Amino acid sequence: MKIHFIAIGGSAMHNLALALYQKGYQITGSDDTIHDPSKSRLAAKGLLPEEFGWFSEKITSDLDAVILGMHAKEDNPELLKAQELGLTIYSYPEFLYEQSKHKTRVVIGGSHGKTTITSMILHVLNYHEREVDYMVGAQLEGFDTMVHLTEENEFMVLEGDEYLSSPIDRRPKFHLYKPNIALLSGIAWDHINVFPTYENYVEQFSIFTDSLVHGGIMVYNEEDSEVKTVVEESTNSIKKYPYVTPDYFIEDGITYLNTPEGDLPLEVFGEHNLQNIAGAKWICQHMGIDEEDFYEAIASFSGASKRLEKIAESSSTVAFKDFAHSPSKVKATTLAVKSQYENRNLIACLELHTYSSLNKEFLSEYKGALDAADKAVVFYSPHAVQIKRLEEISEQQIFDAFQREDLIVYTKPEDFKNFLFSEELNNSALLLMSSGNYGGLDFDEVKKLV
Known part of the structure; x- marks a missing residue:
């Protein structure tokens, strides 16, 4: 497939471009400015635009799809040309759904903790050599890119961001993934420039809960009263699995988790991270990792980039x-x-x-x-x-x-x-x-x- 990225330089966008390049797609892109690490990573694969700016002549009828980033504006000349030619235009989350619609989609949502929980899940799966497709919002140790796409993997693990999908699609990203398995970590008002009232913000998580496929699984933080209300009041026919902060203690600056196998020293700390571990454990169990194997792997998780x-x-x-x-x-x-x-x-x-x-x-x-x-x-x-x-x-x-x-x-x-x-x-x-x-x-x- 021939795919063109409008605003290829963003953290998420350039990772998707690299993932599709790895998959064998023909990739081109534009942006008005690109900084490192995106710049050097794109250059290493020959995907860095020769010149910064927007060029409508790059948009031709032989393109199979155009992927539009949030950084672009509605009047972007390349977007206008793509619309004029009637090309298929995807937002970032729409394209990820297209790539995973025949897979089991696991979506991690919440105002906080979603990057860390997604990272924990991927760390555990990687530790046990379980291959999955994924998209996560931070660079992880042991992973080349933040996005990985294949034809053969059964699962796709997605960090579910509630921010808008694209300049022409004002739906939150996580509304587009239609999860088979999902998690909600917490709800605390954010993105006031997009969701002007608290009630409007909370409503997005209700829509997300109702977007799960029938018979799907929702894992949720029972200690967050708003999450508890949103999930437990949903009439969607899904299975609901609550979690709470697990038992732990701190000794000599190290946090220990109480597990059936004994006291487990962790590399991460903080009650919020212990909640994250509890949620990640449920998700991993639904993906076929048993409790003992989860604890063995999570002991070596040192955190997502820029998170503590x-x-x-x-x-x-x-x-x-x-x-x-x-x-x-x-x-x-x-x-x-x-x-x-x-x-x-x-x-x-x-x-x-x-x-x-x-x-x-x-x-x-x-x-x-x-x-x-x-x-x-x-x-x-x-x-x-x-x-x-x-x-x-x-x-x-x-x-x-x-x-x-x-x-x-x-x-x-x-x-x-x-x-x-x-x-x-x-x-x-x-x-x-x-x-x-x-x-x-x-x-x-x-x-x-x-």
Whole structure:
């Protein structure tokens, strides 16, 4: 098949392009800018566009399909040409469904934890040499790409994102997969720019639950009241399997899981990750991995990229980088690090970087999110607020939102960096939470502080 990607440079899009290239498809693509690692990975396979920009002449009638990325706009010249020629145009999730419609589709959804749970499942399957197709939102150790597609594999494991499918398809991605087996980890309002009310956001998870095929399996976090309500009130004829936080204890900075085979030391920690393990175990069991084999494999799971990723450690100090940015993720991550290192001074630094986190109407959702930290710091860039065309936010609004009197707020990258590099980090745990880089912070330099 000949397939053209409009906006090939995105994290998800370039991985799909690489997966289809591996499958033997003819791939072309365009984008107005491409950064590493996408750039070098595409170049290595000869898929990097010769010139950045949009070129309608690349769209020809001999293309079997066009895949449209979220980065493109509705008036993109290549999209307009594809529509004019009547070509088949897929969003990213639509195409993944096409590739997996004859397989058993396993979809992991939820406001938080879905990347980690998907990663755990793939780690366990890979450990036991079980071949599956997959799509996950992070680069995993032992996996070449974030997307893998074959003709022969029976299962397709998909991370089910609730964000929009494409510029011309405003449905959430996870509505398009029609799972045979699914999981819901938690519901906490996010993507306020797309789902303006909490009720509207929750409704997307009800639609997802009702999208399971009849007789399908839903694994769900019973400790999340919203998830419990959504799943248990669904009239879809599916089987429902609840899970809760398993028994565990922490000793000498290591979390141990209580299992029928004895106390199991883990490489990950935090109550949210223990919930993730419980959910992943149910999914793996439905995919044919027994409990004992699951525990054997999960002991060596060290986490998904940018999810509580340990970047440096010495005898007295440890530093983590985490993708957390929504209120529920920030709270869970901060609490996890404090629980794991309760005798250390926890310095938690959060960058408000996304549309939701920089929206003054949404800010109040962060109340108490950093309470577990001994020292709490928030960084945001007024320039980023302008770029996103949002209303200006004052430092006072940040203080009011978090409701913590000793909160430290920075708006200039150099001020935040000066704070970080002047801190006494002996007997400390440093937690850097952001989907950005604090206005240009070099994490390699941070490692030298520890």
